[in-house]
Amino acid sequence: MAKDFAFTGGRPDPYTFPTEGLIEASAKALRKLGGSLVNYPGEKGYEGLRELASMRFERREGVPLNIDDISITSGSMQALELVLGTFINPGDTVLTEEFTYSGTLGIMRHLKANIVGVPMDYIDGMNMDGLEDKLKELKAKNIRPKLIYTTSNHQNPTSAILSLERRQRMLELANEYDTLIVEDDCYGDIDFVPNPTPDSLFKLDDSNRVIFIATFSKILGAGVRQGYFVAKEPHSRLIHENRWDGGCSALASAIVAEFFKEHLDEHLAVTNAAVGAKCRAVVETLEKNVSDICTWTEPRGGLFLWIDLPETTDMDKLTELSSQHNMGFSRGSAFHYRGDAVKSIRLAYAYCHIDDVAEGITYLCDAIRGAQVQPVDIAAD
Ligand SMILES: Cc1ncc(COP(=O)(O)O)c(C=O)c1O
The missing domain is CATH 3.40.640.10 (Type I PLP-dependent aspartate aminotransferase-like (Major domain))
Structure with a gap:
């Protein structure tokens, strides 16, 4: 499977x-x-x-x-x-x-x-x-x-x-x-x-x-x-x-x-350590692959990391390319108070198995690169 x-x-x-x-x-x-x-x-x-x-x-x-x-x-x-x-x-x-x-x-x-x-x-x-x-x-x-x-x-x-x-x-x-x-x-x-x-x-x-x-x-x-x-x-x-x-x-x-x-203390210590490790794995994979074109938040806790993508990202294409590898994320527009089509995405990193994080995020990074459209050159005929 x-x-x-x-x-x-x-x-x-x-x-x-x-x-x-x-x-x-x-x-x-x-x-x-x-x-x-x-x-x-x-x-x-x-x-x-x-x-x-x-x-x-x-x-x-x-x-x-x-x-x-x-x-x-x-x-x-x-x-x-x-x-x-x-x-x-x-x-x-x-x-x-x-x-x-x-x-x-x-x-x-x-x-x-x-x-x-x-x-x-x-x-x-x-x-x-x-x-x-x-x-x-x-x-x-x-x-x-x-x-x-x-x-x-x-x-x-x-x-x-x-x-x-x-x-x-x-x-x-x-x-x-x-x-x-x-x-x-x-x-x-x-x-x-x-x-x-x-x-x-x-x-x-x-x-x-x-x-x-x-x-x-x-x-x-x-x-x-x-x-x-x-x-x-x-x-x-x-x-x-x-x-x-x-x-x-x-x-x-x-x-x-x-x-x-x-x-309570014991459970938080165990689960926060596991979730924090996944968050670090996400950040490391992003750093390796897309630090030249994206910026992202560095969580001090919680379940989410937010990525600002290049303005040239085709969001539908990003979804399509990511889903070819079953890599799911949430579009930033879902969180905008007016629903604006922002070029950002949210990753919820706690659910995926730690051993799969780098692989999934690498697919995402490839999809981000593949979803870049060339800016239209208005001067060209
Ligand atoms: C900020 C915030 N508030 C509330 C909720 C609702 O969570 P639940 O009903 O499971 O407690 C969520 C769920 O994602 C959330 O992110």
């Missing part, structure tokens, strides 16, 4: 998935919960996983979360649907990095939001002068944006980390222009270097402007569908008024809680 080089979709490393640990955790969870599973889990979800989420936050941020502020959701996607659905009405304006998670853009478009893209760079994230300019422009038109959405750590798709200075400035601007911040911390804890991420906006905030969203999808597996949002009152109540499901699986929550209660 032909090999599959899947650099699409933000999935974690399948080879460090802790199957045995989860089997043990499942037995413990079932013994603990037993017949109580006949009950609905309640709107905020299984308390044990909320405690775990608080502990996870404390591990990195030095302070726990109030477990009453935490609500478990089916992945962070449901958290995004609930939070954005609560605060955005058709025609409302929202701000985000000019490149951001395609799923969030999908929800915002579905809600008929007016999405304003803020300039960013690939290292420190959203540009605060750019944000201030946009906020001023909107104010001049009497528009108060409903929220600023940001992926603060190891951003999808660029791997940028919003710097501490920018976080502080974003909070000042949110106060000045009276808007909320939705901080999506989907990739926090996937670190390749010691402590690369500053304090969260949620921790730095003293004006109740930030709603925090996180997930276990990216440090464990998207198939477990366990995410959460953290919102203080009155936001939490407003969001729950908008929620109609019976809550998230208490059984799945309990298994994740039992496992991570004992193995």
Whole structure:
């Protein structure tokens, strides 16, 4: 069977998935919960996983979360649907990095939001002068944006980390222009270097402007569908008024809680080392093959690397040539707030086997060269 080089979709490393640990955790969870599973889990979800989420936050941020502020959701996607659905009405304006998670853009478009893209760079994230300019422009038109959405750590798709200075400035601007911040911390804890991420906006905030969203999808597996949002009152109540499901699986929550209660540090160390090695293999192969024509980001963590291609790249041809070798990537346009046909691509490097990374990326590099079109010489007849 032909090999599959899947650099699409933000999935974690399948080879460090802790199957045995989860089997043990499942037995413990079932013994603990037993017949109580006949009950609905309640709107905020299984308390044990909320405690775990608080502990996870404390591990990195030095302070726990109030477990009453935490609500478990089916992945962070449901958290995004609930939070954005609560605060955005058709025609409302929202701000985000000019490149951001395609799923969030999908929800915002579905809600008929007016999405304003803020300039960013690939290292420190959203540009605060750019944000201030946009906020001023909107104010001049009497528009108060409903929220600023940001992926603060190891951003999808660029791997940028919003710097501490920018976080502080974003909070000042949110106060000045009276808007909320939705901080999506989907990739926090996937670190390749010691402590690369500053304090969260949620921790730095003293004006109740930030709603925090996180997930276990990216440090464990998207198939477990366990995410959460953290919102203080009155936001939490407003969001729950908008929620109609019976809550998230208490059984799945309990298994994740039992496992991570004992193995969070150990699992992160093992899986982050594996993912970091794959990321380095991608960078080395790009350096060897396309450093004369492309530039790319150098992730300090997370699951994504972003490549800027030459302007002369025929994107359809690139897809066609890559797919001849089952080499998959995501087009940059999927992450642009307006869907602009940018000459960039995103690689999600955690899923492919380490032994196949160099081969797949070499196919990609060949495809990049093969997809260059000659600029048209207008002077020639
Ligand atoms: C920034 C961001 N937020 C949220 C999600 C949703 O993930 P999940 O619903 O699996 O937690 C993703 C998935 O790729 C993402 O990249």
